[in-house]
Amino acid sequence: MQNHFIIELLGIKDRHVDVWSISEQSGIFIVELDTKVKRQRCPSCKGITKRIHGYRNQIIQGPIVSNKRVQIHLRKRRYLCTDCQHTFFERLQMVDHYQRCTTSLQTTALTYAAMGSFTTAARLAGMTTNRLLRLFDKRDIKKRIVLPRTISIDEFKGDAGGERFQTVIADVENREIVEILPNRKVETIMKYLQSCDTGAVEIVVMDLSKSFKQAVKKALGDPLIIADRFHYMRQVYWALDEVRREVQRDLSKTDRIRMKRSKKLLWKSPYKLSEDDKKKVRELLAVHPRLEAAYELKNEIDKWFKESDETTAKEGLEVCLKAMEASSIESFREVSKTFRRWKTEILQSFVYPFSNGYIEGVNNTIKVLKRNSYGIKDFNRLRNKILWHQEVKQIMI
Ligand SMILES: [Zn+2]
Structure with missing residues (x-):
């Protein structure tokens, strides 16, 4: 019963694997496993055999149990085919050919690797990062052939x-x-x-x-x-940011830091601002008329973006474009050029509002x-x- 539990804990699914002994050596659990004789199919001639040819001890890394590493000593059987004299090792689910850790440990390590860094995943699974990387690189993730709508x-x-x-x-x-x-x-x-x-x-x-x-x-x-709505609107925020950085350069150190920290505050839609924030924004804008002009442009485009629908977007965009083109702010004039080039695609984002x-x-x-x-x-x-x-x-x- 206890042995069965250990087999399960190690994630071993082979039914003919048994625990021979368990010991602890310098903080590592050593689990010795052996296998029962089982009829084997010769990989060479497909004949059936139960004749033992010899044994080999294989050391395999197991999972971490109670914060201790588990080392599995597996006594593997080598069989002899009585038909063709071919000798071969028994096949086991618990460990792949030429691998030094159990199949279940590999799965655990690979799952960790999906969620975190390779280093952390390797450490959690108790293997070296290089070994995990080798395992990871060997797997093939298939390409999807049929693209969706x-x-x-x-x-x-x-x-x-x-x-x-x-x-x-x-x-x-x-x-x-x-x-x-x-x-x-x-x-x-x-x-x-x-x-x-x-x-x-x-x-x-x-x-x-x-x-x-x-x-x-x-x-x-x-x-x-x-x-994409995020991508084109981002250009507007960046244009405002360019002006903020430009204005910021001429400020004293304290004011510069304050202005830098207020980046997101200036990005926010005015109706979302608290009374306190509104006051802060007014102070920031008072620093330079260019910043104020840029802020107004941003708000105008933001309003168009948030309040337009399929029927009003086109007209509203034209108004925004004209306002940007009439402005003396280079960064917004650049935005207007890009928006003109992508006008059709931008307007489509109002028709298909994913x-x-x-x-x-x-x-x-x-x-x-x-x-x-x-x-x-x-x-x-x-x-x-x-x-x-x-x-x-x-x-x-
Ligand atoms: Zn054979």
């Missing part, structure tokens, strides 16, 4: 495989990452799309990137392209992944880690 194309700074940016293709409606591409080149995205079954793709959501648009048009013909949640969900996943995968230089490893993380997370929920 709505995909998004986005970039993220993964710094892997010698490229600063990688591309992520996501299923917008199911909030799922579909694939990670090694860079954001037109060629790469195009080839990827062409390698998939894209028959169902109708809508592509993307940031305002020329190369994404080019790749999509070349590979998919003429799908509906929607500019609730922010969809995109936000994907964006958040990417953020988490960036944190988790920080410092992974090998592209395939980065890709596999991202997709593996998603797979494990879906099982755990």
Whole structure:
């Protein structure tokens, strides 16, 4: 009974494995296991045999139990085929060929690796990081061939495989990452799309990137392209930020720090500000008329963005564009140029308002992944880690 419990604790599913002895040596549990004789099928001629040829002791790493490492000493049997004289080791589920840790420990370590860093996962499972990495790299995470109705194309700074940016293709409606591409080149995205079954793709959501648009048009013909709301609105905030930084430079150190800390306060919609915050904003704006002008422009665009619908968005956008073009602020004039180039796609985002949640969900996943995968230089490893993380997370929920 007790032995059975230990077998279970070690995650061993082979029924003919038995505990021979347990001891503790310098803080490590040593579990000696042996196997019962079992009919074997010869891997060479498929004949059946029970004839023992010899034994071999194999040392295998087990899981951590009560904060102690477990070392398994397995007495493995070698059989002799009476038909063809071939000798072979018995096959066991608990340990893969040539591996030095149990199958269940591998699974545990790989699951940890999906949620945290490789180093932490290796430590929790009681193996070296290098061993875990070897295990991890050996696994193949399959590419999804059929693309869904709505995909998004986005970039993220993964710094892997010698490229600063990688591309992520996501299923917008199911909030799922579909694939990670090694860079954001037109060629790469195009080839990827062409390698998939894209028959169902109708809508592509993307940031305002020329190369994404080019790749999509070349590979998919003429799908509906929607500019991602977060991405285009971000440009407005950045334009305001540019003015803030510029104004900030001429301030005294204390005022500079105060201004720097108020970045998010200036980004907020005015109606969301408390009385106290409103006062702070007024003080900040009093520093320079340019900052005030930039703030007003931001608010105007923010209002258009939040209050427009399919029928009013176009007219409202034109008003915002004219206001930016008439302004003397370079950063906003740049935004207006970009918005003009992407006008159709921006307006589509009002026709198909994929609730922010969809995109936000994907964006958040990417953020988490960036944190988790920080410092992974090998592209395939980065890709596999991202997709593996998603797979494990879906099982755990
Ligand atoms: Zn044989």
